[in-house]
Amino acid sequence: MHKTLDINGESYIYEPVVLSYGKTKPMSLESGKLLLRSVDEIFRSIDLPFYLCYGTLLGAIREKSLIKNDEDLDVFINKEKLLYSKLPFLKLKGLELIRYVPNIVYSFRMNDDGYIDVYILHELKWYNPWSFYCFSLESKIQPKKYFMEYEQIDFLGVKCMCPKNPESLLAFWYGDDWRTPVNGHNFCYEVKTAYYWHNFKNKVLKKLIFYEYWYRFLK
Structure with missing residues (x-):
């Protein structure tokens, strides 16, 4: 079923896809490289920085590659209004929107082999009890200290940005034993x-x- 968004007074039509862990096929390394390189080029052209996160950041630091059987790339941005306004441009460049949850995530794909989740990092409302020391990322409450500075790393042949000292953030997300691969996907990702x-x-x-x-x- 198609859905329609209003972008600067124009109708933008996209077709949602049901995405869930374990129900989509693993992404090949070559597809991951192509997707990351394409997203990097397209986002740079609209001055939209992105930062590696979650399983993609874990793979970049621990495996120096994609995690085995990973189905997507995970990044985050802090300029949602810009991303939303540029959806038609992204579509022209081959990035098809397949999932849209305001303030949380935009998912794109270029072909049927893998996709990229673009999560939104934003301030919490002043009345939120965690607003003083936390941001919201993917609607999860996460300490600001992990997102105040960034650094550049090489990943899949692309110079990518990620939170500074990513090891500490990975320990927060996946536990102190994050360097040891485990089966499953049961992590809380928030305070x-x-x-x-x-x-x-x-x-x-x-x-x-x-x-x-x-x-x-x-x-």
């Missing part, structure tokens, strides 16, 4: 107090107030 609150809210509180029944009336 523990926020993680526990989000789990309580989603698994307990919403059931207590019958959220799934009346939420549709708010759409």
Whole structure:
């Protein structure tokens, strides 16, 4: 089913794709290289910096390559308005939007072999209890200290940016044993107090107030 976005008064049509861990095929190394190089060139042309994160950053630091069986590239930006306004340009350059969740993630692909998730890093609202020392990345509450400075690394033949001292951020995301590959995908990616609150809210509180029944009336 096609969806339509309003971009500067013009209709932008895209076709969403269901993306979930373990349900899309692994991306080949060559496709990963081509996608990263293309994104780097296109984003540079619109002055939109991006930074490696999550599994892609883990692969870049630990494996010096893609993680085995990885299905996508993970990066983040902090200029969502610019990205949104340039979606038609990206489409002309071959980057097809396949998932759009405002303030959280934009996913693109160039072919059927892999895709890239572009996550949004942004400030929290002043009334958010974590706003003083945390940002939101992929709607997860993450300490600002990891995103204040950046450095350049070589990855898949591209000079990429990532948070400075990426090892400390990887330890926050994946634990102190992040250098040891593990099976599965069960990591919290955010400060523990926020993680526990989000789990309580989603698994307990919403059931207590019958959220799934009346939420549709708010759409």
